[in-house]
Amino acid sequence: MTKRLQIMAPNSDAHEIRHLYPSRATTRGLEITYLALPAIVFSLGFLEWWVSIAVVLLLGVGCTLLFIERHEQSGNAWPTYVGVCAAAAVLLLAGFPTGPFAWDWVKHWALVNALGTEPWPVVLELNGTAQHLRFYLGAYLVPSFSHKLLPSIDLHFALGxxxxxxxxxxxxxxxxxxxxxxxxxxxxxxxxxxxxxxAFAEHIARAMQRLPAAPWLGIHYEAWGANAFQLPIEFSSFFTALVWVPHQSIATFLVGGLILFNDRKGGFGAAALGYGLLSLWSPYGMIGLLPLMLLLAWEKRRELLEWRTSIQVLAGAVVALCMVDYLSTELPSGGACFSCLPSRLYLIPDLFIFLAIELAAFALILRQRIVQDIACLISLGTLLVLPLLHGHTPDLVMRASMGPLFVLGVRSIQTIFQRPPTGRTTLLFVLALGLCTPTAVSEAIYIRTGGLAHAAFDSRDPLGKKWIRTAATRTTYDVHEFFEICGWEFLPQYFSREQPHLLRGSKK
Structure with missing residues (x-):
């Protein structure tokens, strides 16, 4: 296979290989452990004992194998220091410690409060019937378990x-x-x-629709496509994904990195294990990264003959299969429509406009690399197809797009660091950042002000909808309050009347 067809860092120079991959290798074990701990907790707290023991043993061996590998150490500690500082900044912007938080945090706090206070598996009386919690719970399990183990640990501090x-x-x-x-x-x-x-798209669309002008700052802009085209389609910036849906974005970005930076022997086992563990965090993230995972599996197929890799692949597959069985219980329909693709080809002109606006910054930075780099090309193809598969809600497009967008983002950052600063490249980079920065800055202000700028809009205006102007103002929401605020129509997305398969006491 030629270098051009490899997923791992094509067109990289020798300096980048020496600098980047050793430092990635040293954190691989930590990343997998972070992804695996919820699966271990879920197995011990929710699953039938025979399943639980098998999962815990496989994960224990798979994670241990990562830590006993020998890796060249990187002497550059700055990525860790800067990463910690950036993480603290995002946590503060998200709302910690006192809020306000984005609308989705009503759900986050309600679910983690239920998991932290109710017996496992969680069964609640909702709408007059017993309802079994059935959701991808990866982000909430370790904080909840910590609180159950030591009640002195504040549940909300643990989640933060x-x-x-x-x-x-x-x-x-x-x-x-x-x-x-x-x-x-x-x-x-x-x-x-x-x-x-x-930000630019929203203002242009509102002007064309003769809607009142909106202020430039403090607005949540990312639903502009759904409003303009009357379709449930939306791509999220990395900042928005981190502060709105950390329960999905963190794991999706980590697995995207495991797939993308995989030049070392034995790396496929870690990527496959991480991909399987992603099922407990974000099934949508798995969908978006599937094409890249398949390509990596083909490139690394010889590693499947190694016993270490086989154990890690098996561990990831077992976790994924358990989650498929668990989540399939009374699974609500309408989240996606894969069979609709041929009948939706007429949407391509509108979707082309949507994609041109969403991907313009990446295209200006990457230029020809967006089609020459196989990882970028596959990610681009995935992003082209996802809007055609949308369901009744924008969840599939929003969340499945996170992985492919992360690949384009990483390659864009690499490109900025690699290309010699000429007048033309500098102009393109500045233009790209000028297109996307207002959206991110406005989003940060929107979160910190609790959506105050949206209060001026009528409820019939797209910028005045309840979900966009309502902030989570505390950490004590319970499940009843969650559905009272967000709508009882979301109940089947999180709970089932039938006990999910493989849970303790299940007769399935």
Missing amino acids: AWFFGGFALVFRTVCALGATKWQSVAAAMLLLVLGGAD
Whole structure:
């Protein structure tokens, strides 16, 4: 296979290989452990004992094998220092310690409060019937278990600390792209601002629809496509994904990094294990990364003959199969429509406009690399197809797109650091950042002000919808309050009347 067809860092120079991959290898074990701990807790607290023992043993061996591998050590500690600082900044912007938080945090607090106070598996009386919690719970399990084990540990502090650790690992992955201290700082800042030109698109769309002008700052812009085209489609910037849905974005970005930076022998086992563990964090993330995972499996197929890799692949597959069985119980329909693709080809002109706006910054930075780099090309193809598969809600497009977008973002940061600064490249980089930075800055202000700028809009206006103008103002929400605020129509997404398969006491 030629170098051009490899997923691992094509067109990289010798300096980047020496700098980047040793430092990635030293954190691989920590990343997998972070992803695996919830699976171990879930197995011990929820699953039938015979399944639990098998999962815990496989994960224990698979994780241990990562730590006993010999890796060349990197002497550059700046990616870790910068990653920790960036993680703290994101945690504060997200709302810690006192809020306000984005709308999705009503759910986060309700679920972690239920897990932290109710017996496992969680069964609640909702709408007059017993309802079994059935959701991808990866982000909530370790904080909840910590509180159950030691009630003196504040549950809300534990969730913040857990997300802080995940943010730090994500930024550590990205900051390692920099060869110097200031490049590590620049990498963290680029991850926070890269995204679509949503702010400009929103203002142009509102002008065309003769809607009242909106202020430039304090607006949540990323639903512009759904409003403009009346379709449930939306791509999130990395910052928005981290502060709204850390329960999915952290794990998706970590697994994307495990797939992307995989030049070393034995790396496929770690990527396959991480990909299987992603099922407990974000099934949508798995969908978006599937094409890249398949390519990596083909390139590394000879490693499957090695016993270490086989154990890690088996461990990831067992966790994924358990989650498929668990989540399939009374699974609500309408989240995606894969059979609809042929009948939706007429949407391509509108989707082309949507994609051009969302991917403009990446295209300006990457230029020809977006089609020459196989990882970028596959990610681009995935992003082209996902909007055609949308369901009744934007969840599939929003969350499945996180992995492919992360690949484009990482390659964009690499490209900025690698290309010699000429007048033309500098102009393109500045233009790209000028397109996406207003969206990220406005989003940060929107979160910190609790959506105050949206209060001026009528409820019939797209910018005045309940979910966009309502902030989570405390950490004590329970499940009843969650559905009272967000809507009881979401109940089947999180709970089932039938006991999920493989749970203790299940007769399935």
